[in-house]
Amino acid sequence: MWEVIRKNKIKSVIALFSMTVWYSMVYGFICMLIILSVFKDSANLAQNVNFFYASGVLVAFLIFLIQFLMLKDKPYKVGSCIIYPIGKDRYKQLYNIVEEIAIASGTGLSPQLYILNSDIPNAYACGFSAKKSCVVISKKLLEILSRDELQGVIAHEMSHIINKDTTYLLCSGALYSISAAFSASFLKGAKRGSRGAAGCLLLYCLSAFGQAICFILFMFISRKREYIADASASVYTRYPKGLADALLKLEYENDKDVFFDYDNSDSLLNASFLIPFIKLEDSIFSTHPSTQNRIKVLLNMETADYREYEKEFQRLNNQNLLPKSALENAKNIPIKNVKEVKIEPKIALACALGGAVKDKEQVQTIKNNKEILEQNIKKHREVEDMVRDLAGYIAIDCECGTKLKIPPVYKDKIVICPHCKKKHVI
Amino acid sequence: MPILIVLALIVLVIFAIIGIYNGLVVLKNQVKNAYSQIEVQLKRRHDLIPNLVETVKGYMTHERETLEKVINARNIASKISPDAKLQSANENVLSGALKSLFALSENYPDLKANQNFLALQEELTSTENRIAFARQFYNDSVMKYNTKKEVFPNNMIVSMFNFESFSMFEIENSEERENVKVNFN
Numbered sequence: 001m002w003e004v005i006r007k008n009k010i011k012s013v014i015a016l017f018s019m020t021v022w023y024s025m026v027y028g029f030i031c032m033l034i035i036l037s038v039f040k041d042s043a044n045l046a047q048n049v050n051f052f053y054a055s056g057v058l059v060a061f062l063i064f065l066i067q068f069l070m071l072k073d074k075p076y077k078v079g080s081c082i083i084y085p086i087g088k089d090r091y092k093q094l095y096n097i098v099e100e101i102a103i104a105s106g107t108g109l110s111p112q113l114y115i116l117n118s119d120i121p122n123a124y125a126c127g128f129s130a131k132k133s134c135v136v137i138s139k140k141l142l143e144i145l146s147r148d149e150l151q152g153v154i155a156h157e158m159s160h161i162i163n164k165d166t167t168y169l170l171c172s173g174a175l176y177s178i179s180a181a182f183s184a185s186f187l188k189g190a191k192r193g194s195r196g197a198a199g200c201l202l203l204y205c206l207s208a209f210g211q212a213i214c215f216i217l218f219m220f221i222s223r224k225r226e227y228i229a230d231a232s233a234s235v236y237t238r239y240p241k242g243l244a245d246a247l248l249k250l251e252y253e254n255d256k257d258v259f260f261d262y263d264n265s266d267s268l269l270n271a272s273f274l275i276p277f278i279k280l281e282d283s284i285f286s287t288h289p290s291t292q293n294r295i296k297v298l299l300n301m302e303t304a305d306y307r308e309y310e311k312e313f314q315r316l317n318n319q320n321l322l323p324k325s326a327l328e329n330a331k332n333i334p335i336k337n338v339k340e341v342k343i344e345p346k347i348a349l350a351c352a353l354g355g356a357v358k359d360k361e362q363v364q365t366i367k368n369n370k371e372i373l374e375q376n377i378k379k380h381r382e383v384e385d386m387v388r389d390l391a392g393y394i395a396i397d398c399e400c401g402t403k404l405k406i407p408p409v410y411k412d413k414i415v416i417c418p419h420c421k422k423k424h425v426i
Numbered sequence: 427m428p429i430l431i432v433l434a435l436i437v438l439v440i441f442a443i444i445g446i447y448n449g450l451v452v453l454k455n456q457v458k459n460a461y462s463q464i465e466v467q468l469k470r471r472h473d474l475i476p477n478l479v480e481t482v483k484g485y486m487t488h489e490r491e492t493l494e495k496v497i498n499a500r501n502i503a504s505k506i507s508p509d510a511k512l513q514s515a516n517e518n519v520l521s522g523a524l525k526s527l528f529a530l531s532e533n534y535p536d537l538k539a540n541q542n543f544l545a546l547q548e549e550l551t552s553t554e555n556r557i558a559f560a561r562q563f564y565n566d567s568v569m570k571y572n573t574k575k576e577v578f579p580n581n582m583i584v585s586m587f588n589f590e591s592f593s594m595f596e597i598e599n600s601e602e603r604e605n606v607k608v609n610f611n
Binding site for chain 1: 456460463467545548549551552555556558559560562563566567
């Protein structure tokens with residue numbers, strides 16, 4: 001794994017360094033202009049241009065340095081959702097899983113755990129250093145995942161920390177935000193149309209060009225990092241199917257929530273999530289590879305090692321992912337074999353509703369309660385359907401038993417059932 | 427001048443030897459560290475089992491034989507032996523006994539609904555995972571260490587100094603690899 005980390009590190013340093021150099025040059029030029037305008041009357045101006053330019057670059061570089069030193073190390077909010085740290089007693093399983101992965105990776109990493117109070121299932125890792133890192137998981141995600149799936153997700157997020165992806169993301173985020181602020185101010189200057197508007201426009205073009213290049217570079221590395229984190233997760237857990245199942249569930253859940261307010265999530269924030277908040281196709285601008293591609297690679301794996309992941313990745317994408325030196329030691333590590341044991345539904349129900357059932361009578365009461373609950377849900381659904389009917393929704397019954405409710409704003413003629421993929425004509 | 431070149435070469439060789447030696451020591455310590463991690467986790471499991479048996483005893487009165495098997499396996503395994511192979515064989519026996527205990531517990535709905543039992547089951551599931559992960563990290567480290575020991579210039583240095591060799595944990599049959607998963611659906 002260290003080979004991958006080293007390669008990652010080199011790439012990030014090159015990307016960050018080139019970004020810094022580019023902006024230092026552009027802003028150095030501005031600083032030079034400012035300094036020149038201050039010392040307008042100076043006689044030997046022409047000879048000192050080089051000196052002024054150098055000092056301008058230095059000032060710009062210092063600004064960057066200060067920004068890096070002020071980097072925030074805390075998890076960020078998403079929209080209006082609240083984040084809170086969680087205790088060991090209530091989320092014993094989550095803490096257990098984190099410790100398991102720390103052992104599997106041999107790092108002894110213990111990130112702080114936070115819950116994102118959100119109904120969107122997602123997770124992300126952040127933090128400048130491995131020691132101060134944290135993993136944030138949304139409440140919904142904890143609810144819908146099984147133990148093995150949760151293990152896959154945690155392994156993926158912790159791989160991001162171990163592979164130093166979070167550090168890179170934080171640095172480039174800081175750089176990007178400064179440059180965006182500069183670009184915006186140039187654009188304002190150009191729009192105002194005062195003296196020097198042309199200069200502002202030129203600077204804006206320069207700045208925006210650099211920004212675009214860096215952005216594409218950044219997205220490209222970010223996409224590869226997702227795959228690498230997937231590979232690490234499947235090697236740590238020896239169970240790629242766990243992560244694949246989790247991604248499948250997330251994809252399904254997120255497809256349901258089409259009305260989520262995306263206003264507060266920008267692209268760089270998006271890059272750190274388990275699956276993207278903003279949905280895009282697998283293009284040069286997307287922060288995440290398409291989830292379907294990731295699931296395909298994970299499910300195709302026959303053994304749980306880097307070599308197998310590389311093989312499947314190449315078959316799907318026709319490009320390399322991991323450095324050769326990382327593949328030498330890893331071969332033919334078997335996937336964990338999970339044998340399923342079915343529990344009687346009655347007992348499963350009792351466990352799901354809070355455990356501690358002493359006798360059969362209690363089980364019966366819980367069963368009755370469950371029936372009442374189901375009836376209530378049925379009634380609720382009927383009322384909901386009525387309201388939808390009034391609002392102009394069209395209901396289509398699919399053959400697989402799903403009821404499709406199409407809102408009046410839906411413009412297409414054809415709708416695909418999310419369960420059986422059958423096409424229906426409206 | 428030729429003396430200087432020869433001297434420079436000697437210094438270079440010495441530095442190379444120091445580098446290789448240090449690299450090997452780092453790996454060796456990593457292997458030792460990984461092994462102690464396995465021991466920590468095994469100890470954790472040995473400590474949990476008496477609690478489990480205590481909880482289960484009241485419910486599974488007809489499974490005396492299985493319970494005794496678990497306790498015996500635990501007692502044998504908890505005397506940690508210096509031989510990794512023997513230890514792993516003992517631990518595998520214990521794993522098998524625990525697995526049959528959990529399989530049998532499926533027949534006792536009252537037990538399955540006991541909070542204490544559920545908590546213990548989670549702890550044991552986690553411990554099983556930790557042991558498996560600690561072993562896989564140990565195996566990876568041993569493999570890396572052994573490879574590094576056998577590569578050309580390194581093997582000469584290894585023969586000069588005393589570098590011990592380690593054996594990997596192995597799982598005999600494929601059945602042992604199967605973890606029992608509990609499905610609540």
